[in-house]
Amino acid sequence: MSESSVRVALLGCGTVGTSVARRLVEHADELAARVGRPLEIVGVAVRDPAxxxxxxxxxxxxxxxxxxxLVTRADVVIELMGGIEPARGLLLRAMEHGxxxxxxxxxxxxxxxPRLYESAARHGVDLYYEASVAGAIPLLRPLQMSLAxxxxxxxxxxVNGTTNFVLDKMDRSNEDLDTVLAEAQALGYAEADPTADVEGYDARAKxxxxxxxxxxxxxxxxxxxCEGIMSxxxxxxRAARKMGCVVKLLAICARVRDDRGEESLSVRVHPTLVPRSHPLASVHEAFNAVFIETALAGELMFYGQGAGGDPTASAVLGxxxxxxxxxxxxxxxxxxSAYADLPILPLAQVETRYAIRVDVLDRTxxxxxxxxxxxxxxxxxESMRQGVRRSGDGLASITIATHAATDAALARTVDRLRLLDDVSAVTSVLRMEGI
Amino acid sequence: MSESSVRVALLGCGTVGTSVARRLVEHADELAARVGRPLEIVGVAVRDPAxxxxxxxxxxxxxxxxxxxLVTRADVVIELMGGIEPARGLLLRAMEHGxxxxxxxxxxxxxxxPRLYESAARHGVDLYYEASVAGAIPLLRPLQMSLAxxxxxxxxxxVNGTTNFVLDKMDRSNEDLDTVLAEAQALGYAEADPTADVEGYDARAKxxxxxxxxxxxxxxxxxxxCEGIMSxxxxxxRAARKMGCVVKLLAICARVRDDRGEESLSVRVHPTLVPRSHPLASVHEAFNAVFIETALAGELMFYGQGAGGDPTASAVLGxxxxxxxxxxxxxxxxxxSAYADLPILPLAQVETRYAIRVDVLDRTxxxxxxxxxxxxxxxxxESMRQGVRRSGDGLASITIATHAATDAALARTVDRLRLLDDVSAVTSVLRMEGI
Known part of the structure; x- marks a missing residue:
């Protein structure tokens, strides 16, 4: 490393990269004071330098x-290209070069x-990725350090702003998903191809x-x-509202103990009924929030912007x-830190509460x-709630809220419901949390 | 340092110390895996060892x-005695011994x-104090690192659970402060001598x-x-409610820029009117929450338990x-990191909005x-709101909400109001934030 400065290389210069670069240029003295030496941008890799x-x-x-x-002549490499390759190859190469x-x-x-972590350990360098989850919200460092x-x-x-925007808008406008999604795309809250967001893949990685x-x-x-919001x-x-709930796409990671005290993990992403009184229910528009329960600290919540050039740049710069x-x-x-090496519980064995809606023939x-x-x-x-009989098809809708049951038991129940003569359709199965 | 373990000394063994010790004993393997070596408690300093x-x-x-x-034979010293001496002397001595x-x-x-910081720098050791502000909430590390x-x-x-409990209870019960404070004392939310909390001294240090x-x-x-909640x-x-606000005791630290762009700081603690739509307004009971606005990240909020044995122990153990x-x-x-060395703006020059209540003679x-x-x-x-004429004294109450003004200008205005013939009394002056 140069004695006089810390050399910084940027890979990618889109919205986030531009915000990072501008900050490095305009706040050079402040950042130098915080680091102890000046930060010097030694290059920015882009497709079209002209x-x-x-x-x-x-x-x-x-x-x-x-x-x-470029990555061989930097002390710190910031990767903002996205995707698997060439990002992975470049990061591994950067770490090999120290x-x-x-x-x-x-x-x-x-x-x-893990491959990146192993390379960081082997070469004695830092691998940081605060911006990868919940954008600007300081979250990974608190998990890794403060709660250690x-x-x-x-x-x-x-942890996905697009889907929260869509579900929040549906809750406030009573419009259907396609309408709201088109609106989100027009406003720039959803991409032209929203698959990664609405299918839950983005939240799954997080x-x-x-x-x-x-x-x-x-x-x-x-x-x-992983289950997205398309259904x-x-x-x-509306049914959620009647139950005093909102629907949120949640990333849920939970420690599960079986009867013998053996621990495993449940890690899942799905649309979830959350009571309106729960702190996560008040997270509106494209904001992100993460609720953490620990043995000693109890309940914690972190709230802020999950995406956008400047918010993401804040995390990258930190x-x-x-x-x-x-x-x-x-x-x-x-x-x-992977010493615990807990097994992942198959979804079929995960216990949650459910809200099931069934269309039934309106008879005794x-x-x-x-x-x-x-x-x-x-x-x-836990409760059954019968809706009004609908004119036209002679059917009524029933909403059943269950106590905790495994996914497997619930699936068998739903299969059985579908065989009943007086059940016309099982129209919805949603998990419930935070109750 | 011993090759085989990291030696830990505890100063004080009250509620927090007991929780810390129990965790160290019961979760020794887990903590060793996270640290890389076992943690060994080498001693606990207390008044009565028997x-x-x-x-x-x-x-x-x-x-x-x-x-x-004890402090000379530890690698890490945890101080939970409170107060200035002997805590200060012991911490300085611990750092001198590495x-x-x-x-x-x-x-x-x-x-x-600063004296502690200087000693830590001189002796090349860490000085950590996450538990000193907002208990279990990871807050100082995010400020110091994630937002760097x-x-x-x-x-x-x-940042003070006792006063939030009192103000929240007053808001929900319409009872007066003395009644609610006595209740808080009975429930253990307020100390027998609540001075440090209700006068704002605890929040001021934070x-x-x-x-x-x-x-x-x-x-x-x-x-x-610093102004506490006793008044x-x-x-x-009730008047706050009519304005769509709640009263919260806030610790406020803000960067202020004058006309020439020169920066200074406003740092203050006072009862504050906050709109009910603001995230801080939904913080109930003895919970803590800190709202942070930054140039890039925008608005962030951190929420959790601010006190208690286990929550505080979580921060200490991290x-x-x-x-x-x-x-x-x-x-x-x-x-x-004190390079910025910004001047502190005297309160008289700090601009905020105000809500002033005045009892006036009910005449044209x-x-x-x-x-x-x-x-x-x-x-x-910004607005004037006249209350109903009160039977008995013939007076009416007016609430005036102002735009931003300096404390000095407001003080002169209040002095002038008191001299008016048709003003009977200025009954309340409260600052407003978050609007």
Whole structure:
């Protein structure tokens, strides 16, 4: 490392990269005071170096297509390209050459985090990724450091702004999902191809990262059960409201103990009924929030902006300052902690509460038949609520809220309901949390 | 340091100390895995070593009155005695002997933090105090590390659980302060001598700590303007409700820019009107929450338990694990950062909005006279709201909400109001924030 400055390389210069670069240029003295030495941008790898980027405040000569070369002459490499390759190859190469690494790439971490961690450990460098989950919200460092003497029992988070915007808007407008999604796209809250958000893949990668840190166990994205929001209907939202609930897409990571006290993890992403009195229910628009329960601290909540150029840049720059401080002092932050190595519980064995809506023929005895189907499979009913008979089809809607039951028992119950003569359709099955 | 373990000394063994000790005993393997070596309690300094402390799970032989000797044979010293001396002397002595230090002592940090920081820097050890502000909520580490690349513009926090319990209860029950305070004492939410809480001294020490970290400037408790809650009446709470507000005791630390762009700090603790839609308004009972606004991240909020044995122990143990990890790896966390050295703005020059309640004679022209008093002193009125004429004294109550004005201008306005013939009394002056 140069004696006089900490050399910083940027891979990618989109919205976040531009915000990071501008801050490095405009607040150079302040950042130098915080790090102990100046930060010097030694290059920015982009596809088209000739494209003018006046917002970044950078000397055009810094832009290059030679990412491979750039990462070998930096003390800290900031990766904001996204995707698996070439990001992974470049980060591994950077660490081989002794650079610490800051990334916001949840897809890469969710898919291949351990390989990056191992490389960081082998080469004695930092690997930071605060921006990868819940954008601006300081969350990973608190989990990794502040709660390091405590035991996390459960993490429940709204970690995808797009889906929260859509569900929140559906709750307030009574519109259906397609309408609201189109509106979110027009406003820039959803991408032209919203698949990664609405199918829950983005939240799944974040759940894997959260679970890994919270439970000292390697959890990869494919370990996470995942259900998106595409099947949530305006009727689901209305039924939730009648139960005093909202529907949120939650990433849930929980420690589970069986009868013998053996521990395992449940890690999942799905639309969830949450009581309106729960702190997560008040998270509106595209905001993120993560609710953490621990053995000692009790209930904690972290709230803020989960995406956007400046908020994400805040997290990236915080990581950069730590990595650079460590370069100056010869220290290192905490590495991977996976000693607990807890097994992941298959979804079929996970116990949650459910709200099931069933369309039934409006005739005597139907409630008894429905209740029996639950009892047969050992699923205990907490409440049944019959809606008004609908004109036209002669059907009535029943909402059943259950006590905790396994996914498997619930699935068998639903199969049984579908065979009942007086059940026309099982229209919705949603999990409930926070009650 | 012993090759085989990190030696930990505890000073004090009250509620928090007992919880810390029990965790160290019961979760020894887990903590060893997180630190990289076992943590070994080498002694616990208490006044009466003979007193049985079965809840701590500790060998009675570990208890000692010789705190002076104990701190010289530990790698990490945890101070939970509180108060200025002997805590200060013991911590300085511990650091001289190469121990890192973890403390929850906000009074000491608020009074003499820089001396401790300087000693930590001189002796190359860590000084951690996450538990000193907002108990279990990871707050100081995020401020010091996660937001290190951002610029904090404002910190507003409910950092005293006792006063929040009292004000929240007054809001819900319409009872007066004395009644609710007695109830809080009966429930254990307020001490027998509640002075430090209700006069705002506890929050003032915490505001000094928050401001120091957020603004890279040394701020001591005496630099903080402080007003407690003793003058808040049931009528204030009712008037606040009519304005769509709640009254909260807030610790406020804000960056202020004058016309020439020169920066200074406003650091203060006072009862504050907060709109019910603001996230801080939903913080009930004895919970704490801190709202942070930064240049890049935007609005962040951290929420959790601010006091109690286990929650405070969570923060202490997180600090301990970091300090111990550093002992194992030969690293150090960030030290004091006071480079910005911003001046503290005298309260008279701080601009806020106000809500003023005035009892007036119910006769024609009185509103004009009152409005003129504000105009004369350059205080712009946002709204005036006249209450019903009270039977008995023939007086009516007016609530005036102002635009931002300096404390000095407001004080002159209040003096003028008191001289008006048709003003019987200025019954309340409260600042407003978050609007």
């Amino acid at each position: 494209r003018p980027r006046p917002d970044s405040g950078l000397d055009p000569a810094l832009f290059t297509t030679d990412a491979e070369g 650079a610490s690494v800051v990334t916001a790439n949840k897809a890469l971490l969710g898919e291949d985090g 003497g405590d035991s996390v029992e459960r993490v429940m988070g709204i 759940a894997a990262i959260l679970a890994s840190l919270a439970f000292h166990t390697r959890v990869a994205a494919p370990d996470v059960s 949530v209907t305006a009727e689901d939202i 990581d950069l300052v730590q990595a650079a401080r460590h370069k100056v002092t010869g220290s290192r932050g905490p590495g991977e 005895g139907v409630l008894a038949h429905v209740a029996s189907a639950f009892a047969e499979h050992g699923v205990s009913i | 007193r049985p402390r079965p809840d701590s799970g500790l060998d009675p032989a570990l208890f000692t009155t010789d705190a002076e000797g 121990a890192s230090v973890v403390t929850a002592n906000k009074a000491l940090l608020g009074e003499d933090g 690349g951002d610029s904090v513009e404002r910190v507003m926090g409910i 505001a000094a700590i928050l401001a120091s970290l957020a603004f890279h400037t040394r701020v001591a408790a005496p630099d903080v303007s 808040v009446t049931a009528e204030d709470i 600090d301990l694990v970091q300090a111990a990890r550093h002992k194992v790896t030969g690293s150090r966390g960030p030290g004091e 022209g009185v509103l004009a006279h009152v409005a003129s008093a504000f105009a004369e002193h350059g205080v712009s009125i």
